[in-house]
Amino acid sequence: MVVFDTSLIIDYLRNQGDRKTLFEEAVEKLEDENLAISVLTVQELFQGKSLGDEEEEKRVLEVIAPFEVLEYTIDIAKRAGKIVRENNGASFVDAAIAATAITYGSQLATLNRKDFEKIKGLELYSA
Numbered sequence: 001m002v003v004f005d006t007s008l009i010i011d012y013l014r015n016q017g018d019r020k021t022l023f024e025e026a027v028e029k030l031e032d033e034n035l036a037i038s039v040l041t042v043q044e045l046f047q048g049k050s051l052g053d054e055e056e057e058k059r060v061l062e063v064i065a066p067f068e069v070l071e072y073t074i075d076i077a078k079r080a081g082k083i084v085r086e087n088n089g090a091s092f093v094d095a096a097i098a099a100t101a102i103t104y105g106s107q108l109a110t111l112n113r114k115d116f117e118k119i120k121g122l123e124l125y126s127a
Contacts, residue, residue: 001034002026002125003070003101005110006044006093009037009063025127026109036068038100040093072096076103083119090119098122 004023012023027035045060079099084090090098094112098119101108109125110116116124 001036001068001104001106002030003036003038003097003104003106003108004041004067005097005108005112005116006037006041007111008109009041009045009060010048011111013060013063022109022111022127026125029127034068035066036070036104036106037064038070038097039072040096040100042069044093070100070104072100073103076100079103086120087118090115095119 004026008021008023008026012021015021042064045064046057076096076099079102080092080095083095083098084092087095094115098108098116100106101123102119102121107123107125108116113124116122
């Protein structure tokens with residue numbers, strides 16, 4: 001399983017078709033594998049101002065529909081707290097998404113590698 005960070009989905013949604021996104025490359029390459037997102041990615045997507053538009057909300061829901069949505073559990077919360085403690089400056093959401101990937105033994109696909117590369121036990125996806 002590969003967990004997609006919010007950054008990949010936002011980049012895909014904003015792309016005007018002038019380039020192939022990492023999101024598209026990863027989905028094509030991993031078509032036979034499980035693709036997942038954290039429930040916190042759903043929250044990040046829905047806090048965007050463009051989601052006030054009904055059509056944009058529908059588009060986002062269509063994009064994430066094939067993904068398994070991984071819940072935020074007590075084990076993930078404890079691991080995320082440890083990540084924040086050990087990586088001064090890690091945001092709550094980044095730590096939670098990283099902890100989700102680690103807990104599920106998954107790689108994390110992200111455009112913000114620098115935000116995640118120092119997290120122990122986290123394997124980043126490379127296309």
